[in-house]
Amino acid sequence: MSKKTFSCMVSVTLLSGSERNVYLVLDQKPTRINQKLKTLDQYIQKYPSGWKKRLELANLLYATGDWQRAIEEYHQVIERQPQLVEVYLNLGKMLQLMGQEADAVAVYEKALSQVRHEATQQHLGGLIAVCRHDLEAAIVAFESATALEPDNMTHWLALGRLQMQKEDISGALGTFDHILSVHPNDIVALIDSYDALMILGMSGKRRCGCCGCWN
Incomplete structure (x- = not known):
């Protein structure tokens, strides 16, 4: 459910x-x-x-x-x-959205010192790379996180949003589709997927279940 x-x-x-x-x-x-x-x-x-x-x-x-x-x-x-990773993530997200990227990096780096889980380490590394505007390194980090922990949709969502930021709309749409194949009612993925479809001009189309094309 x-x-x-x-x-x-x-x-x-x-x-x-x-x-x-x-x-x-x-x-x-x-x-x-x-x-x-x-x-x-x-x-x-x-x-x-x-x-x-x-x-x-x-x-x-x-x-x-x-x-x-x-x-x-x-x-x-x-x-x-200091071991509550979710607190670091919320704190870093706020600082990042408020334009305090150096402070966000400091928070994410402190979180890294508390984490031993490799997928979470990769995710945090991706967030740090985003704050430093190194989108290529961020993509690699989030892709590693999804490979290490494929059932964690947080990694996939971060990857999809970064693909949108890099204007890889088709790649982002595939990422959001993966999330929705597991959690069809995920409101965040639904909204992001719709945004990607709007950019591609396919907001009224559906993906074919046989070949994967849009019609």
Whole structure:
């Protein structure tokens, strides 16, 4: 069964002071946000050394677009629990999207020091290469990650998006098709696949199951 996700658009303030709309896909839909923020803030003030509620707060701030505060809270979580790779990934993603690529690289490199899993190492290496604008090295890293861990769609999605960035639209479409062959209702892959189809001018077409052509 595919995991149910929720999508939302948040407005994020960049380091320059300008705002940018960012599309997020979340594992769960934030509800009763203001009450939850108030409750979590009160808990953290009472128990500042704890990390689980702080992580919950950081995730909520991330989901609602308050990324400056989310970054602060994620950093504090990492200080207490440096082995939480997902925290590094969220933190690095925010910094990267906000144009703070050098800071994102530092976060990903710190994550690398905590990881022993080879596919995850390759994925992190790909993210670092993207931040450094070395797209060829990033492609190689993400392809290695997919080869090492073919069932992890996160690697495939990163590869497909990078192929889009390199304007390899046909390659990206094949990557997104692979994701959808495993998880037909993956909303992120569906959106990215549609974008690729629009670029190729095939938004109303379907792939033939016999020969793979579009009709």
